[in-house]
Amino acid sequence: MEFDSIEKKIKQTRLNINSELNKEAILNTLKALYALTFPTIFFFKNLDDDKSLLEFIFQTLKKNGGEEVAIKFVECIPEVIKTINTDVEAVFEGDPSIKSYEEVLIAYPGIFATIAYRYAHQLYRLESFTIARIMCEYAHSKTGIDIHPGAKIGEYFCIDHGTGVVIGETAEVGQHVRLYQGVTLGTRSFKKDENGKLIRGYKRHPSVGNNVVIYANATILGGDTYIGDGCVIGSNTWIDKSIVNNKKVKNINNGI
Numbered sequence: 001m002e003f004d005s006i007e008k009k010i011k012q013t014r015l016n017i018n019s020e021l022n023k024e025a026i027l028n029t030l031k032a033l034y035a036l037t038f039p040t041i042f043f044f045k046n047l048d049d050d051k052s053l054l055e056f057i058f059q060t061l062k063k064n065g066g067e068e069v070a071i072k073f074v075e076c077i078p079e080v081i082k083t084i085n086t087d088v089e090a091v092f093e094g095d096p097s098i099k100s101y102e103e104v105l106i107a108y109p110g111i112f113a114t115i116a117y118r119y120a121h122q123l124y125r126l127e128s129f130t131i132a133r134i135m136c137e138y139a140h141s142k143t144g145i146d147i148h149p150g151a152k153i154g155e156y157f158c159i160d161h162g163t164g165v166v167i168g169e170t171a172e173v174g175q176h177v178r179l180y181q182g183v184t185l186g187t188r189s190f191k192k193d194e195n196g197k198l199i200r201g202y203k204r205h206p207s208v209g210n211n212v213v214i215y216a217n218a219t220i221l222g223g224d225t226y227i228g229d230g231c232v233i234g235s236n237t238w239i240d241k242s243i244v245n246n247k248k249v250k251n252i253n254n255g256i
Helices: 004-013 023-037 051-067 067-094 101-107 110-125 129-141
Strands: 183-188 219-221
Touching: 023 051, 023 067, 023 110, 023 129, 051 067, 051 129, 067 101, 067 110, 110 129
Parallel strands: 183 219
Antiparallel strands: none
16 A cells, blocks of 8 residues: 555644654653652652752753753742642641651642642743643643642642542632542633634633632632632532632532
């Protein structure tokens, strides 16, 4: 069989997408970041000291995102680790079945996804959008937890159980917030321009205040929706309007 004509048609059919990103190298960077953050739990290749890990992370990001991005990202790593430590503490303090921080890091998919998000968010802020998405999608594939790197999430964040959690790009989450499996912080619908094209860059996802608990399979939608401080949102609730501080919201058929 002759393939020349088919090959020509394939080339004519392909979308014109040019990318010099090395996806495997970026994923290795994330794995190195796990090892750098918790070296007694995570391991990466034969790099077993902080300096070697930092050099690997810097060089890989330099090749894929540019030197300026690599420098700024590496400089922010200590602060990111401090924030991640608060997330580990939040998981530990919120679950009486946990016996140690080690157990949090080994057995809780929520913290695995949160670590990836914390680093990806810094890259998103540096406008390395695709690299950030690659990192978060890796954690998504491993845990079933989908956090967009553009979301803004405060310290002491906890995802318990986790599978099916979705947090959209423009969501804002305060401090000491706890989510359970299946929670969605999403959008009602997408705005379109006069030509029917999606409008980008506006706030589409909800904001959540401090000290909020959102139970399993709750769906909260809309960029103008705000969940006030101290609220408790019950399982299987559908919310598309703001809730004032310190309220309990429950599904009439599934109270809390």
